[in-house]
Amino acid sequence: MSHTTQVVVIGGGQSGLAAGYHLRRLGLDFVVLDAQSTPGGAWQHAWESLRLFSPAAYSSLPGRLMPPQAGETYPEAQHVVQYLADYEKRYELPVERPVRVLGVHRDGRLLRVETDSGTWHARSVISSTGTWWRPFLPAVPGQGAFGGRQMHTVQYRSPRDFAGRRVIVVGGGNSGAQLAADLAYDTELTWATQRPPRFLADDIDGRALFDVATARRRALDAGRTDTGGVASLGDIVAVPPVREVRDRGLLKASPMFSRLVPDGVEWADGTRAEADVIIWCTGFRPALAHLSPLGLRHRRGRIPMAGTRALAEPRLHLLGYGDWTGPASATLIGVGRAARDAAREIGRLLAVDG
Known part of the structure; x- marks a missing residue:
């Protein structure tokens, strides 16, 4: 037709x-x-x-x-x-x-x-x-060797599905922080990020981010210096659930691991963390x-x-x-x-x- x-x-x-x-x-x-x-x-x-x-x-x-x-x-x-x-x-x-x-x-x-x-x-x-x-998963050495479950943000629903399990959340953006905060109470959690998490000020919300993004675009269109936009402020909006877990000391990030192994992940210095599940919050x-x-x-x-x-x-x-x-x-x-x-x-x- x-x-x-x-x-x-x-x-x-x-x-x-x-x-x-x-x-x-x-x-x-x-x-x-x-x-x-x-x-x-x-x-x-x-x-x-x-x-x-x-x-x-x-x-x-x-x-x-x-x-x-x-x-x-x-x-x-x-x-x-x-x-x-x-x-x-x-x-x-x-x-x-x-x-x-x-x-x-x-x-x-x-x-x-x-x-x-x-x-x-x-x-x-x-x-x-x-x-x-179109979820993105980065290529990491040993990805096929890991014997547990791997999933992306799009497949995550509730911390109830992971209670008592060893979970590694990968990603230092908003979804990584929110899922890590969600899982911090009832799982054995490791939060891995490429760089130390950068939290925006607690009073920054979506309205302010829109204003910052708009100001950057106007500056670029006018040929002025790039203000850096939202990225200059940080990577993570401190919404109340994230703020609560962070302030209780339960939201601590580890550097990004270098490879996956059959029972978890391994860092460059040989340190390992066992895992049942890896959740890729990688955009x-x-x-x-x-x-x-x-x-x-x-x-x-x-x-x-x-x-x-x-x-x-x-x-x-x-x-x-x-x-x-x-x-x-x-x-x-x-x-x-x-x-x-x-x-x-x-x-x-x-x-x-x-």
């Missing part, structure tokens, strides 16, 4: 919904194709204790404030899922699911979007598939396989951009993959501005093309 529309948005999480909001305001004809069977994007797959970095009012998509969660300053992931489902319904966004996009191709004046349930032709495409679906890469037919990727898997627009394909915009697709565009509070800019640029493109 073949369909035609002005804009196809790929991905129905927070970035895709923000794009849909602004496309609707401009009166454009569009569809949102989402591979998930239910609303909520990646948030519906997060671990149980995950909290936002900011209060609800500062974690909102354009047009509608996220309501506070009763009894919680920092809302839980499930609260975000409910908010996204309500947002989608409130603005009557045309989301079709589950639809998995197989590839985006040039087709004359149009872009052809091949899916597992038919083909769409559009004059512009917004890709907003995020990174959750993600952009989920962009559907754009491969366009041949746009350069180094590190990124696509050269001008704002949200792909330089080599002006009909394609990217949202929500990190600062390289808009300041803080991978966050709830930050994606609205990037989505607005993408929608406006698409509107101008369509008006010129007639």
